[in-house]
Each structure stands twice: as C-alpha cells, then as structure tokens.
Amino acid sequence: MTGTLAALGAGLAVIGAGIGxxxxxxxxxxxxxxxxxxxxxxxxxxILMAALIEGAALIAILLSILLA
Amino acid sequence: MLSISALxxxxxxxxxxxxxxxxxxxxxxDDHHGCACHDHHEETxxxxxxxxxxxxxxxxxxxFGNIYIPLPCILYAPEQxxxxxxxxxxxxxxxxGTAKKAVNRYVMVDGSVMRVANIKFPADEVTIExxxxxxxxxxxxxxxxxxxxxxxxxxxxxxxxxxxxxxxGGGITSFYDFSVTKNVFTMLLTFxxxxxxxxxxxxxxxxxxGQAPKxxxxxxxxxxxxxxxxxxxxFLGHKYEKYLPFLMSIFFFILxxxxxxxxxxxxxxGNVTGNLAVTMALALFTFFVTNLSGNRHYWxxxxxxxGVPALLKVLILTPVEIMGLFIKPLTLMLRxxxxxxxxxxxxxxxxxxxxxxxxxxxxxxGGIVGTLMAVPxxxxxxxxxxxxxxxxxxxxxxxxxxxxxxxxxxxxxx
Numbered sequence: 383m384t385g386t387l388a389a390l391g392a393g394l395a396v397i398g399a400g401i402g403x404x405x406x407x408x409x410x411x412x413x414x415x416x417x418x419x420x421x422x423x424x425x426x427x428x429i430l431m432a433a434l435i436e437g438a439a440l441i442a443i444l445l446s447i448l449l450a
Numbered sequence: 451m452l453s454i455s456a457l458x459x460x461x462x463x464x465x466x467x468x469x470x471x472x473x474x475x476x477x478x479x480d481d482h483h484g485c486a487c488h489d490h491h492e493e494t495x496x497x498x499x500x501x502x503x504x505x506x507x508x509x510x511x512x513x514f515g516n517i518y519i520p521l522p523c524i525l526y527a528p529e530q531x532x533x534x535x536x537x538x539x540x541x542x543x544x545x546x547g548t549a550k551k552a553v554n555r556y557v558m559v560d561g562s563v564m565r566v567a568n569i570k571f572p573a574d575e576v577t578i579e580x581x582x583x584x585x586x587x588x589x590x591x592x593x594x595x596x597x598x599x600x601x602x603x604x605x606x607x608x609x610x611x612x613x614x615x616x617x618x619g620g621g622i623t624s625f626y627d628f629s630v631t632k633n634v635f636t637m638l639l640t641f642x643x644x645x646x647x648x649x650x651x652x653x654x655x656x657x658x659x660g661q662a663p664k665x666x667x668x669x670x671x672x673x674x675x676x677x678x679x680x681x682x683x684x685f686l687g688h689k690y691e692k693y694l695p696f697l698m699s700i701f702f703f704i705l706x707x708x709x710x711x712x713x714x715x716x717x718x719x720g721n722v723t724g725n726l727a728v729t730m731a732l733a734l735f736t737f738f739v740t741n742l743s744g745n746r747h748y749w750x751x752x753x754x755x756x757g758v759p760a761l762l763k764v765l766i767l768t769p770v771e772i773m774g775l776f777i778k779p780l781t782l783m784l785r786x787x788x789x790x791x792x793x794x795x796x797x798x799x800x801x802x803x804x805x806x807x808x809x810x811x812x813x814x815x816g817g818i819v820g821t822l823m824a825v826p827x828x829x830x831x832x833x834x835x836x837x838x839x840x841x842x843x844x845x846x847x848x849x850x851x852x853x854x855x856x857x858x859x860x861x862x863x864x
Contacts, residue, residue, distance in 0.1 A: 426680055426848060433845045437781030440788055 395442030485604035487580040508561035527625035636720030685855035708839030724790035733779035744857035
C-alpha cells in the first residue's frame, strides 16, 4: 500500500515538474522566435531553469522512495 | 579523482539490502536441521530485478555469458584483517555472477562479494554447495536475504558496509569492501583516457604555438572555449580563471564517464555516474568549493540578510537559507544520478522486451517480435542518452558555476 502511495507521490511530483519545464520551454521558444540573435543566452538560461525545477521534483521523488 | 574513488569504495553497493541479524538468526534456528539448496524456482524474467542487477556495481567485469574479467578484491573485516586477491580466486562464475568457491569466508554472489560472519565457517578456500536467496518482510519492507550452504549447514551472508546509516537500506556490517570494482575500474579508465586526450592537445599547443589547432586540439578546443565563454565568464565574471580548472574537470570527467558508460560492451558499460556515491562525491566538491570561497557579502545574505525584520529572519529566512546550502549539492547529486540511472534502466528494460515476449526462450515467435521491437527502441534510447550525457555534464557544470558565482559576487553599492 505504501508502495502505491509512493508511486502516486512520485507521479504528482513529475506532473509539477512537467508543467514547469513545459512553460520554460514554451517561453524560451517564443523568446528565440522574437529575438533569434539571443539564442545562446536563452538556451543556457533555459537549461539552468529547467535544472532548478527538476531539483524540486527530484527531492519529492527521493522522499517518496525513502518513505515507501 | 582519488577522493572520488575512496568515497566510492566506502559507499559501494548503495542499494545493499537491510542488514538485520535478528531476522536472519531466527530463520537460521527454524530450519537448522537439514539445510539444503532450494530448488531453483522457475526461471521467470523479472525486468526490474534484472535492470537493477545490470546497472549495479560488481566485483568482476561481466563480458557475456559466463565470461568474466577478474578485478582485484580488497576486503577488510575487523575480525580477520585485510584480504587481497583477484576475483578469479572465487573460481568459475555462472551467468548471474555467483561463484562456486568461498575464499577467507568471502563468497561471490550475483557479482558482488558477501561475507559469512559465522566463525564456524572455514577461513580458507572451500567449495560451497550453493547460495540461497529469499525475500523476507522486515518492518513492512521486502528485504533480500542470502545464505550460503556448506556441508549441510546454512550460513547467513553479510553485504558490504555502507555509510548511508540505514537510510538507503545499508549500514555497517561485518566487513568493508575497498575493492577496485567495475565502477572504480571505469573511473580509472576514463581518467587515463582524458589524461591522454588532453596531454595530446597540450602538446599541440606547445609545438604549434600561435598556429591553427590540429587533430584532437580542434575537437577539444571548441568544447573548452564553449564552457569558458558560456558558463565560466557569465557566472564568475573577472575571477573566472581561478575556478576554470575545477569547472573543466567536473565537466569533462562527468561527460567522459557518461559516454564510457554508454558503450554496451567490455571496457565501457560501467554505470558510474548512475551511482549515488560517485555523484555525492562530485556534489561535495561543489559544496566545499562554493562555501569555502564564499565572501563576506555571501554569508551576510545567507545568515543575516539586511533590510528584513529580525523576527522574520530568525523564524523563516535564515533557516531556509541554511537548508538551501545543503539542498543545492543534494539536488546536483540526485539530478545526475536519476537521469543516468533512469536512462540505463529504460535501455535494459527495452532489451528485456525480447525475454518478456519470448517468455524466456519458451516462445520463439514472441522472441522475434520482441527483438523487432527492442532493437529500434533501444537505438532510439541510446541516441537520446547521448544527448542526456552531454546535457547532464553541462547542467552540473553550469549549476556549479552559478553557485560559485553567487558565493563570490561583489556587493553592488547604490
């Protein structure tokens, strides 16, 4: 039972991260379309922000694994 | 490099199961008489167990079938001191990595060394009958238990000690494993490979000073310049030169390990960056470099930030900032581990489709369908993992640079 709950928790964390990273990707694409010359800066900042969001999701997944 | 290896030695076998003397002894008493080898239960294919076995660390390098490349075993048990021998001393190993001999009370089970703590077990080279594996429930969790059968008696086996304090199911047991395992071997190999590559590039700069780069130089220079101009300079400003060697080492070491781990056969296939101990060592480097180079401005804004009511600082902001100091390296550690482990598990499971559809060889038609599905899926996944290998090395590097950059930032005077 706790295993199922942990899996649900991990899934919820991934939904959150997915929405966040999806937003970053969408806005970065818009920004690149608007200013193609800034593609280098936008790309590295996009990866940085995605990595930070991923961090929050990873902590949630780790907690759900440890508490399972 | 050496510290990473040392930490890996100490924390090897992160996924070691819980060590519980009580439960094992209870079982030992139950069937004390007539201990025998369990019949091998029907060979069913378990994708998850197979995946974890394949991405785990091992004390011998599995090539294929029952062909193994021996690796040095350096084992220490407080009761009997240091043992040093090659893993080939355990004798012939089967395809699962279980050997037929016990050496100094050490037994090779599923590719990793375990130890018999019972002093009644002979402390020299003996041929064992078999190793029994069962899953028992301890405090509501399923825990793997192994026992070796020797002359009609069962002896419980201990896994190597880990430093996780029981959080990940390990703990201090009756012995410590400092062996050159598959992961340590892969790290040494990558270290050597990077050394030779960069040595060749440096030689190019020395002999052709002021001329256009040639050969390996022209391969490494764009990557090096990219990290310098896109990562180091924007985040670290004019002090970037001091931290450039650290950032480059982190980037190329992780990239090298990720790519060597992608090679599906012998010199590669070690899943090093998918080992929590390795990523923890790398994250600890970032933690210490960041906090030891933090200036007054950084600590002021972490511990006692100006312009905020004292009550708010004591109750919320300072505790949160202090937690943040540790969460930053924690997420670095988990991100690399989770991405690489996830990719490797998916690949093993895609290859496992052959055995799932083929019912472990019982159904040839299913096996063919499974193969037709597995080959393109695995190739797609491996292509994706090449990208992940690069992106994760880059992310680790850019986050390290941003943490250091925040720690050494000069205050702006308005």
